[in-house]
Amino acid sequence: MATILDQLTAALGADVITPGDAVDRRYHCDWSAIDPARPLALIRPRTTEQVSTALRLCHAAGQTVVPQGGLTGLAGGATPRADDIVLSLERLAGIEEIDTSAATITVRAGTILESAQKAADDAGFLLALDLGARGSCQIGGNLSTNAGGNRVIRYGMAREQVLGLEVVLADGTVVTSLNKMLKNNAGYDIKQVFLGAEGTLGIITRAVLRLHARPLSRATAFCAFADYASVVTLLRQAQSELGGISAFEVMWHDFYDFIANHPTTKQKPLPDRYPFYALIELSGSDPTADQARFEALLGKAIADGAILDAVIAQSEQSARDFWLIREGHAIDTMPLVINFDVSLPIGDIDRFVTRCRADLQARWPGSHNLFYGHIGDSNLHISVMIAGEGPSVMHDIDAVVYEAVRAMAGSVSAEHGVGTLKRAYLGYSRSAPELALMRQLKQALDPKGILNPGKLL
């Protein structure tokens, strides 16, 4: 009897299959670089039909398959084990159509996000999905992980951009549902099942994404606050009175102190004596008036004492400098950093920070713990830096942070997904009935468990 590799080669051609010993190392793991492994083989189909054929054969043989996009994930979701076959969507790339009447773009899964953004822009629209890895990540991976990123507060997560989807099921069945309509209640909205499922329920091959109007103005400010309540009040006021708030990035003082005073930081927008900072961005539709409205709102907030201090970007360079602070690349220069991506109800985030900081300091008195994030989206990032410890401390730190998340009914994953890294903590944010229901879905759609085994659940 032919091996699964022989069968795949016979059906798809040698050009599509790379045997394990010839598989380049970049397919061995995602950007987390945790537990890389050389897979049994690499399949790189060029068409949906080839994806279908590959899955049909693997399903019959009980062969496990790990789908890969741009490999920019940070949770190990696309990292294979030695006995898995990797199925990369990178050759199933390209834009099939931009429909300017419907305001949609139809793309193949392997399309790089940035090239889809550029095509949308060339057609006069905005593809709202945006994240730091835009130049490497692929749309299929963005949708499979329900990526978040920079504009969620204004446009929602990756899920909210999707109108239609084509998916290949575990047994090779192709489900083509390339809907372009904003409203379609003809039966269950089956695409929702696959969005954010990290490739464990099916492999996304094509998608129809909605496009938005391009913003015509942009205004950016860096503000300081006395307390967290003032931060939330300004968030709601800005959303109400300006509309179009496209970023509301909050930094706790320990984050700002570290970044603003780091030798690699050139511009320090505000003094480092304040308890809270926020980068606020407005993306508006009135280039003649938006900047003045933005300045008026912040000016009034300073006069009222709602903001302690603020600086408004007077150039694109100045706005970029503000973002450089928030992006905090100085963190990457530290020898050992453990990064977290969690979410909590917006009103509870500062209480969480206080508790989490105290728990970390109690256990590791010399630790540097930086708190920051997309607070308008309920999303908090944490960077824990501990001098004099090795990577083995990671699991202990995970336990402390996720225990605080559990205690405050937060989520152990806001936007990065679960993959392998957060799997042990999924039960901190999901109840037994929720997990049982997830397993029921997995069992229904992939009863042999061949799709991305060991991930998420």
Added chain:
Amino acid sequence: MATILDQLTAALGADVITPGDAVDRRYHCDWSAIDPARPLALIRPRTTEQVSTALRLCHAAGQTVVPQGGLTGLAGGATPRADDIVLSLERLAGIEEIDTSAATITVRAGTILESAQKAADDAGFLLALDLGARGSCQIGGNLSTNAGGNRVIRYGMAREQVLGLEVVLADGTVVTSLNKMLKNNAGYDIKQVFLGAEGTLGIITRAVLRLHARPLSRATAFCAFADYASVVTLLRQAQSELGGISAFEVMWHDFYDFIANHPTTKQKPLPDRYPFYALIELSGSDPTADQARFEALLGKAIADGAILDAVIAQSEQSARDFWLIREGHAIDTMPLVINFDVSLPIGDIDRFVTRCRADLQARWPGSHNLFYGHIGDSNLHISVMIAGEGPSVMHDIDAVVYEAVRAMAGSVSAEHGVGTLKRAYLGYSRSAPELALMRQLKQALDPKGILNPGKLL
């Protein structure tokens, strides 16, 4: 052995169960009034636990259950058969919490939409979901049908308003997932499965809905166009240059002719000689400038010839008069009207109208066929009025309209759902693999088929 009614009465108390012969007629059908039936019994639980107990007993007995909300559906989705038990959520009502920091409202399924809107407004927020039946419909029904309504172009469908959900599964398992975070990628987003499933996969008992900032300004206009391409161009231009377009309602000339010249119509905003009309509404955040920006954009469009004629509401009364035209209540005075709710890619809608009108005229030369809808949402409504025919003509008209929808890859249901009325046509808009996948979900979650049998699938 005790009958299922005896078991339910013993477990829940006689107060919760009403035997069939005592069930009020209003529980016999939804607003479509098609095929009313007296159910075996009516259950009206007061708590999630009572819903769970009822389903556990019905599941064990193989007893079918039809969930009911405010019964304002138009597709027969909540109408029981004689051997079904109706489970009304009307007593499981009330607002549990408004979280002003998180901008969320937590409601029980039986809460009337309008009372939730009012509570949100009192707290300084907008609950964006809105439809004509707001005074009668219940949130549970809105979510189970993924209701659309008046503000979809700006805020999305009911699905987009939901952050968390509590659902009781067919076997009585309670899955409580009352998430308040905008970002939460901790595993599958299981709530998506139940939204828009018309009560066939589980019964929604509670929900967390997101709240938006209240608009601070409103501007409304009634415009006339020479052709459909100009309509779509203005839609995209208004979205780009004004932001905040909250309604874009298009009327084909046959609709406008009929409504504007009907004896019950008091105000005719524009002459009836134009091919297309649109009601355009801006909901903005700048009360001092929005009206002027709106007028400037329309003034320029008239000067350029992109609009043939326009009138801008100078008062709330004038805006209401525009809406009265669009709502077209004169249609309800006709003896026999068959209404449709379909969707098509925005660029294809006028081609669809031309074909559909021709097909209807060819078959019924005396028919009046009115086309109108939320075109910015890809949603078209059709009212077919035929003198001298009885209700039996309905199925023939369905066949003609849905055949045109099928030919142009549209959806037989944009926002009204499938229920029993559109079940026969579901295959016009969904492929065999899509339908098979829906059946797989149904089989996984309700293997005994006790939840809302005969609906949707």
